[in-house]
Amino acid sequence: MKFRIPRGTQDLLPGEVEKWQYVEEKAKELCRRYHFSEVRTPVFEQTSLFQRGVGETTDIVEKEMYTFEDRGGRSLTLRPEGTASVVRSFVENKLYADTPPTKLYYIGPMFRYERPQAGRQRQFHQFGVEVFGTEEPDVDAEIIDLGYRFYRATGLADVKVELNSVGCPRCRPVHREALVEYLTPHKEELCKDCQSRLERNPMRILDCKNESCHRITEGAPKVIDFLCDHCGPHFDSVKEALELLEVPFHVNTRLVRGLDYYTQTAFEFVLEGKGGGSLGGGGRYNGLVEEVGGPETPGIGFAVGLERVLMALEQQEVELPLQTGVDCFLVTLGAEAKKHGVTLLKQLREAGLSAERDYLDRKMKGQMKAADRARAAYVAILGENELAENRVKVKNLATGDQETIQLDKLVDYIRDVSK
RNA sequence: GCGGCCAUGGCGAAGUGGUUAACGCACCGGAUUGUGGCUCCGGCAUUCGUGGGUUCGACUCCCACUGGUCGCCCCA
Structure with missing residues (x-):
């Protein structure tokens, strides 16, 4: 690499x-x-x-x-x-x-x-x-x-x-003076960083995590009192x-x-x-x-x-409401159906739906797997048989239910179920 | 800037000196000729961060470097 x-x-x-x-x-x-x-x-x-x-x-x-x-x-x-x-x-x-x-x-x-x-x-x-x-x-x-x-x-x-x-x-200067006056006698007990802070920025000593410093500053003058x-x-x-x-x-x-x-x-x-x-x-x-x-x-x-x-x-294992799947995955079988699918996909997307298809010439099984991987809610299946009848099969991947509808009703169908 | 731990396939992870580098996931193909998620079968690292050293022999030991990670400091 x-x-x-x-x-x-x-x-x-x-x-x-x-x-x-x-x-x-x-x-x-x-x-x-x-x-x-x-x-x-x-x-x-x-x-x-x-x-x-x-x-x-x-x-x-x-x-x-x-x-x-x-x-x-x-x-x-x-x-x-x-x-x-x-x-x-x-x-x-x-x-x-x-x-x-x-x-x-x-x-x-x-x-x-x-x-x-x-x-x-x-x-x-x-x-x-x-x-x-x-x-x-x-x-x-x-x-x-x-x-x-x-x-x-x-x-x-x-x-x-x-x-x-x-x-x-x-x-702040008044508090600073009081703080320095309070801390100076303890200078040796402060950590190295705080010893230098004493001159440069004494207020920061107040939030030092060092145990010894923390103990020393316990009774130190607080800003809010000044x-x-x-x-x-x-x-x-x-x-x-x-x-x-x-x-x-x-x-x-x-x-x-x-x-x-x-x-x-x-x-x-x-x-x-x-x-x-x-x-x-x-x-x-x-x-x-x-x-x-x-x-x-x-x-x-x-x-x-x-x-x-x-x-x-x-x-905290907070579940964020993220949606990453597509509304519809289009599966086509045969050259004619594939060609028709180009238009169908466009129509789905124009309607504001998210839609995806296979581009690797996979067989049906492969396309179904791809749909699953794309976390598609629905799969629209368009084969030679469906095309001949002007119909398309729509399958709900979550339930496995499938029905056949008019081809020109696909967009409306997916839109209705995607609400 | 300082210190601990770590570094094996796309990912996770065994192996801790002797020659086929487990296994799981993912992925691809097949069983299933037009239906995913389940099951079964097959495929998938000439190579173990880089360089050097020890050894007859190193993924395994040593050193250096690089990178990652966690902590210190400080902060978001």
Whole structure:
């Protein structure tokens, strides 16, 4: 085998791709109901967009970007996430000139250079939404609600919403100072990563999985205890709205998202129980539009990992309502019948029915087998005898029942039974 | 970037140093001359990821490489 698929990527083949279509359809339908419009941006952008947007100190920028130079010497990067691109597009196309809010969604591939493993690919797919132009807490709640409903719509159970507020540029420094003061005496007990985080991004120590770090941070200052008179009430309103929307959530004061742009509301969708993990997450990013060169504009959004959703559906053994069989498989016997079959097949398809036939000159038995394999609901048999009488036999493959009908009634017949 | 495990036909999978590489599924043909799903019969790997080494002899042992997979870090 000479050519192989690049590491961390995958071909979505028939049998699997239908599940993707199903899940994507759920996302689109939900977005339609919540009145979001789709936006499609390029899969690559100037490298600096992500450096600025996602944050220089994030793992994504530090070690996971798919960066390359084009023939003109420009540094480009395959998008590691969707928000930065959407914000760039929002600013570049001056969508802020439209009446706010601007509500957008996207579905597409993202790229991160990492070691592939369960639920982690180098090319993976996200469905995400963004709302620009309002700080209204109800919007925060609606965004979370939309994400939550999406999982439910696909058939997933036990999805939990973890919620936190990470404050704003006004309250965060105060918390940061308190946190550093609290942690510094324990510096030696922290893991290596956290020791460096202490200076660079101390808040991240709060969600370190290391046991020792976890123990130390147990009594550490929480961000929500430091929220300013703007962020505090905002957070309370978000929680209140979530209750009205009947979205079950759990305040997790350790939740700190990995991207630098988040302010105030931060949330994550996680799967309960063993093998649980993050299915998606998001938050508010009130400074990002400005950071990318636009006017001061609040924003909020989330992104969900579609691979992880599919994986969870698999794990929970959710039966997706996928239909893959054809309505009618046409079996013909003899040259004349075969010729007539060409027209018949066309008529079935024109009527909106899915129809298939044999193209390998198989004998009747072979054609019947092919019909079975195509998971045909019905088989229409047209032989010399039937043709002579202007009739066709129709067989229900599930029941084995068979009857003979007028040839020109075939399309109507199949249409009636296919409803 | 680090670590564990793995690599045999289209797929799944036995074989763990001695010369026919099991078996199951799928596929093709036949029993059934115009009826699938069940049954029976037959067909289907000069070859065991790649390269090197040990040996009289390697799918089986050793090394390297490549790839896959799972985990760590982090995240979707």
